[in-house]
Amino acid sequence: MSDIAIVCQGASCACKHGSTSDSLKVISTHKEYVNEIEGSTKMIATTMDIGVPFEAGNFGNCKLQSSSCTPSIVEWKDFYEKVTLSNQGQILTEKSKAVCAIAGTPCVEITFHGQTATPTKGLVDQTDEETHSQLNPLAKPKEEPYRESKIKAYIQRV
Numbered sequence: 001m002s003d004i005a006i007v008c009q010g011a012s013c014a015c016k017h018g019s020t021s022d023s024l025k026v027i028s029t030h031k032e033y034v035n036e037i038e039g040s041t042k043m044i045a046t047t048m049d050i051g052v053p054f055e056a057g058n059f060g061n062c063k064l065q066s067s068s069c070t071p072s073i074v075e076w077k078d079f080y081e082k083v084t085l086s087n088q089g090q091i092l093t094e095k096s097k098a099v100c101a102i103a104g105t106p107c108v109e110i111t112f113h114g115q116t117a118t119p120t121k122g123l124v125d126q127t128d129e130e131t132h133s134q135l136n137p138l139a140k141p142k143e144e145p146y147r148e149s150k151i152k153a154y155i156q157r158v
Helices: 121-125 131-134 143-157
Strands: 012-015 021-024 073-077 080-084 099-100 105-114
Touching: none
Parallel strands: none
Antiparallel strands: 012 021, 012 105, 073 099, 099 105
C-alpha cells in the first residue's frame, strides 16, 4: 500500500455517467484521521461511507437517466482489506470505486485522494539549510538577521 494513497474527507470523486465531479464527505463516525496534527478535518474515508457521501450530492447530468446524477452508493470495491477502523469499515484508497444503485456497477471513482501536505514548525526546524536555500533562494536562512545587519552597516558607510 506504500504507493497508494488513503482517501479522506474532501477527496474528489467523479461518476463515469455524470457530467461534473463532487467532493467526498465522510459520513461514517470514527476517530481515525490522516495527514494532520489536530485530527479534525481529514477523517479517513471507509467502506461505511455509503448512501450519498458527497458535498453537493450529485454529479451533474446523468447519461443513464434524464435527470441529475444523484448517486446512491450501495458498496465500495477495491478498498484496503488489511485494516478495520473503529466503525468496522475498511480504508478506501485512491484505487477504490463505488457501486451506485442507478448504474449497478462500480462507476464512481476517486480522482484525488484529498490529502495535502501540512508543513509544521518541527519539519521546518529539521530542514537542511543548503538544500532549502537551493530550492527557495528567496527564503531567509536562519543566519539572515546577522547578514542583514552587516548589509545595513555597509550601505550606511557608502
